[in-house]
Amino acid sequence: MPRPAPLTVAPDARRTAASPRRRTRRESATAWAFVSPSVVVIVGLSVVPVLWSLMLSFQSSDLLTPSRWVGLDNYHQLSDDPRFAQAVRNTLLYTALYVPLSIVLGLVLALALNRRLRFTGLYRTLFFVPFVMSATSQGVLFSFIFDPEFGAANSLLHRIGIGSQGFFADPSQALLSLVAVSVWSGTGFCVVIYLAALQGVPKELTEAARLDGAGHRQVLGHVTLPHLAPVSVFLVLWQTINALQVFDLVYVTTKGGPLGATTVIVYFIWEQAFKNFTAGYGAAAAYVLAVALLLAAVGLRLARRGGGVRPARGAGA
């Protein structure tokens, strides 16, 4: 987007002294002064590290002593590592549960809230508050609620005659408990995104459909939902990317356990790099994750383009 800089040709008597070329050069210097702090931080701590990580992934490094070039060894080792395979399985299961649950629940709640009932503001606040809490706070809170001995969850279950559950301490329940906490905190985001998109559904369309005899369900199916399709695609992409990167909550609640039942990919990377001091191996795992994220993003972009469901008017985007 080459933008002509109109200010440089402003015909102003007081400023004609400087030749246009000198003005441009001075402008360029000012511009560089403006952007250079951002450029230093972003190039130094984003662009360089991306390449550095790639180098590291071909090396054996403990972050202290000089590293040694090992070629593709890290990647070979990764493909044979049962713990990595388990981390991939756990991450995919977590994602496959969390993404649809949070989006569908978010859609239902947004459709309900969009009817402008009494207490709509209160409901929206309640659904959204968990989202602004840190994953640490959520994790600490639910470690308590799900505590097998002193937790409120078992206390409630006890009162209605159900035996104590292990939750985070039970290998078969730990990942599901994580999904539950994430749905609790992540649904609010889907609600506000859907609510914003619902504001963009043209009133004339729904009214025209009503006048043509469409019932609630038909208006929903033929007008509202198609209009929400681009936002839904965005939410699937966004929630998937976040789910594949889950870490903080796992670190606080289960530390990857019990018996590796909640070791997710990022937890595996962190453990390799900063606990076992096999940074090259961790970097290789990070690259595998990054490529998976990229594929997810590209795939969904294509789906969005190919789907052909476009809002009548530019939706919120």
Add this chain to the structure above:
Amino acid sequence: MTLLSAARRREAGRPGHAHKLSGSVTARRRGRPRLPFSPWHLVLAPLALLFAVPLVWLVLSSLMSNAEINRFPPALWPSGIDTGGYRFVTGNAMFPRWFANSLIVSGAAVVSNLVLGTLGGYAFARMRFGGSRLLMGLMLATMVVPFQLTMIPTFLVMKNLGLIDTLGALIVPSLVTPFSVFLLRQFFLGLPRELEEAAWMDGCNRMGVLSRIVLPLSRPALATVAVLTFLSTWNDLSWPLIAIHHEPQYTLQLGLTTFQGQHNVQWSAVMAGNVITVLPVLVAFLAAQKTFIRSITSSGLKG
């Protein structure tokens, strides 16, 4: 006003609506005893309760005594208010310090993102300089780079700068994000050029135009940058976990999870600490709910 007119329109639509539907449906409608409230509340209220209960428990348990929590089955409602948990936390040598550390790091990040984001965003939006398109492309590309890919080298950079185990290691990487630059650039592009040109002709220099014309018009975008930067730095755990190993330099999030590990039978104190950790974000959110929701929605819809 829109509410009223929408309601009126809905009323107007109703007769025709009922007429066109099959008779049985209308009959069923008429036969059902009318609720004094919309049936949607039957779905919303229980779900809202389910969302609220953990938060209520957070507050209640922070006000219970440990004895009450540690019996079986644990009490669900405090018999009286016990501030022992809060006294334990505030009397702890480290907790106030972690709170201050978090404030310093988040405050520095917010200020610096506003300043550097404005300067960078304005240059990209309004000034012509060599390499600007390449740099902008680079910035956009780094927005999609996941943190895990950069964390190991960033740790090494911070180690070489001698910043590991200092708050500097937390502040430097969050001085400015490509997102802040990009968001402000997009906002500046949408501002009318005429105002800036007029100020320019009146003899303002770039800085004058920026501070007198552009910034006062950019409050919503600046608020968005501030809110999102504060949320992400205050709530972050992964980077402090990597960059800080000495307790006095912990942030609140890192401190809270460590605290939980050390005092895991003193749930009342842990929950009191958790309330203190959540409180700044919660207060800010409730005070500026519209801004928060607009900011988070706009961060979402940019994709």
